[in-house]
Amino acid sequence: MRLLAALNDFNAAHPWSHNDAFVGFVLKHARAARRRGGTAAVDVGCGTGNMVERLAGVFPMVIGIEPDAETRAIAARRFRDSTTVRIAQHRFGEESHQQNDLILFVASLHHMPLGASLRRARSALRPGGRIVIVGVAKEAPGDSLRSLTSLVLNPVVGLMRHPARATRPPAHMRAPTAEATDSFEDIRTVASEVLPGVRMRRRLFWRYTASWVSPA
Numbered sequence: 001m002r003l004l005a006a007l008n009d010f011n012a013a014h015p016w017s018h019n020d021a022f023v024g025f026v027l028k029h030a031r032a033a034r035r036r037g038g039t040a041a042v043d044v045g046c047g048t049g050n051m052v053e054r055l056a057g058v059f060p061m062v063i064g065i066e067p068d069a070e071t072r073a074i075a076a077r078r079f080r081d082s083t084t085v086r087i088a089q090h091r092f093g094e095e096s097h098q099q100n101d102l103i104l105f106v107a108s109l110h111h112m113p114l115g116a117s118l119r120r121a122r123s124a125l126r127p128g129g130r131i132v133i134v135g136v137a138k139e140a141p142g143d144s145l146r147s148l149t150s151l152v153l154n155p156v157v158g159l160m161r162h163p164a165r166a167t168r169p170p171a172h173m174r175a176p177t178a179e180a181t182d183s184f185e186d187i188r189t190v191a192s193e194v195l196p197g198v199r200m201r202r203r204l205f206w207r208y209t210a211s212w213v214s215p216a
Contacts, residue, residue, distance in 0.1 A: 038101025045108025
């Protein structure tokens with residue numbers, strides 16, 4: 001218990017977002033969608049806009065959806081002078097049919113009804129578009145080794161990314177969070193029904209990734 005408490009204290013002093021470990025995965029799919037002629041991306045639960053900024057370097061139009069008012073305000077200020085980025089405050093599901101080329105969920109899908117949200121995302125995609133997920137799942141017994149590895153690596157990465165001691169988490173890590181209630185296997189079962197052929201992998205740092213391409 002003392003070791004876990006010490007690790008928690010160290011991680012709090014050197015915080016980093018586990019989502020940052022998957023920027024390369026997201027951008028790989030974003031660039032693939034752009035090469036097919038894609039022009040519009042949606043980041044669902046965009047937080048303060050870190051991933052929106054990266055997507056804006058790929059797509060001519062990016063919409064960030066953030067339901068939390070305070071977090072959305074930070075993102076809106078960040079892109080107030082942009083003509084290609086829009087930050088919206090509403091729940092996901094209002095997107096027009098087949099109008100988007102990439103729909104991204106980064107640590108946000110577990111805040112929403114799983115099956116319904118995936119169906120809405122599928123409907124909002126143009127043919128050939130992509131759904132990309134960096135998700136959070138409820139830990140299961142089979143995740144123990146991966147979780148232990150993540151526990152060991154977490155302070156190392158934190159020290160490398162944030163060597164100065166922090167007194168509070170950075171703004172992009174203060175958005176509201178929620179515990180995942182579905183295991184990876186539960187999520188895979190639902191996702192495979194809604195998105196036939198979806199590719200899913202368990203990952204380090206208590207994440208999984210998924211990607212699906214809409215039939216052309």
